Amino acid sequence: MTHEPVMLREVLHHLAPRGGEQILDGTFGGGGYTAAILEAAQCTVWALDRDPEAIARGAAIAARYPGRLHLLHGRFGDMVALLGANGIDALDSVVLDLGVSSFQLDDAARGFSFRADGPLDMRMAAAGPTAADLVNTLPEAELADTLYQFGEERLSRRIAKAIVAARAQAPITTTLQLAEIIRRVVPAGRSGIDPATRSFQALRIRVNDELGEIERGLAAAAGLLAPGGRLVVVSFHSLEDRLVKRFMQDAAGRTPAPSRHDPGGLQPRAEARFALLTRNAERPGDAELRANPRARSARLRALARLPLRDVAP
Numbered sequence: 001m002t003h004e005p006v007m008l009r010e011v012l013h014h015l016a017p018r019g020g021e022q023i024l025d026g027t028f029g030g031g032g033y034t035a036a037i038l039e040a041a042q043c044t045v046w047a048l049d050r051d052p053e054a055i056a057r058g059a060a061i062a063a064r065y066p067g068r069l070h071l072l073h074g075r076f077g078d079m080v081a082l083l084g085a086n087g088i089d090a091l092d093s094v095v096l097d098l099g100v101s102s103f104q105l106d107d108a109a110r111g112f113s114f115r116a117d118g119p120l121d122m123r124m125a126a127a128g129p130t131a132a133d134l135v136n137t138l139p140e141a142e143l144a145d146t147l148y149q150f151g152e153e154r155l156s157r158r159i160a161k162a163i164v165a166a167r168a169q170a171p172i173t174t175t176l177q178l179a180e181i182i183r184r185v186v187p188a189g190r191s192g193i194d195p196a197t198r199s200f201q202a203l204r205i206r207v208n209d210e211l212g213e214i215e216r217g218l219a220a221a222a223g224l225l226a227p228g229g230r231l232v233v234v235s236f237h238s239l240e241d242r243l244v245k246r247f248m249q250d251a252a253g254r255t256p257a258p259s260r261h262d263p264g265g266l267q268p269r270a271e272a273r274f275a276l277l278t279r280n281a282e283r284p285g286d287a288e289l290r291a292n293p294r295a296r297s298a299r300l301r302a303l304a305r306l307p308l309r310d311v312a313p
């Protein structure tokens with residue numbers, strides 16, 4: 001099992017790591033970004049992951065770069081405290097690669113996949129309520145709201161009703177049990193996407209408070225960036241990308257154009273402390289899309305703290 005890093009070339013381009021820098025990889029995963037950053041310059045990487053299994057896998061990379069990789073178990077929403085405990089209060093760049101890794105998705109025992117049977121868990125860290133806890137206890141209306149808000153599932157009410165009817169017979173404990181309940185009431189679309197996709201996304205986001213983490217993580221990262229420091233974020237669905245886009249535009253002091261006489265669309269405010277490095281989200285190139293199907297929905301956005309550093313290496 002491996003995790004193929006997504007948009008690695010573009011991530012490295014925006015991070016442009018240099019010797020002596022302190023860089024945070026807030027979503028270590030399989031360590032694909034971290035290893036490439038450590039290879040690119042004599043910098044130090046602080047790597048976080050909320051999944052203890054990811055941190056344990058990192059030992060091999062740490063051994064390859066003695067003294068330059070510090071692995072910390074925890075959430076990027078808590079990065080200020082996690083780094084502060086290690087004497088770090090400023091960073092030269094931060095990268096976040098949102099969502100789950102292939103290690104997590106492909107391990108049926110973690111309960112993220114509707115293709116393989118496993119316990120209905122979906123927790124990135126082994127703490128807090130599982131997806132099964134939510135599915136078996138939430139009131140029908142709240143279940144429907146969750147599927148709608150976090151999965152953009154238009155048939156949320158119909159699915160919630162089917163779940164509540166099924167759990168009245170017996171608790172729903174496995175991924176395939178839930179997927180079958182959803183497939184019975186949601187017609188397969190022409191797109192070929194499994195009818196359970198949106199509901200599984202919704203439950204995963206809620207179980208892990210992923211959107212709350214993104215809001216806390218972006219604010220914390222912006223606060224830690226030294227002048228010239230970069231924040232690079234790769235997201236995988238529209239709810240994530242919307243938060244990242246709004247945060248970055250706001251940080252860069254850009255507000256929607258007030259009138260049709262300003263077709264440029266976004267106006268920088270004078271007091272902005274950050275500049276956008278990507279005006280629109282960047283997408284993976286054709287070769288990557290062909291080689292790695294999981295890259296297909298990736299979007300990259302990047303920001304730098306002003307004043308920008310000089311361009312020379």
Ligand SMILES: C[S@@+](CC[C@H](N)C(=O)[O-])C[C@H]1O[C@@H](n2cnc3c(N)ncnc32)[C@H](O)[C@@H]1O
Nearest residue numbers: 005027029030031032033049050075076097213
């Ligand atoms: C898409 S993978 C990252 C892959 C990595 N860039 C690589 O190249 O191997 C996302 C990882 O972030 C972790 N993660 C997700 N949300 C997190 C959070 N709020 N704090 C810390 N880690 C998180 C997941 O556990 C997962 O291991």
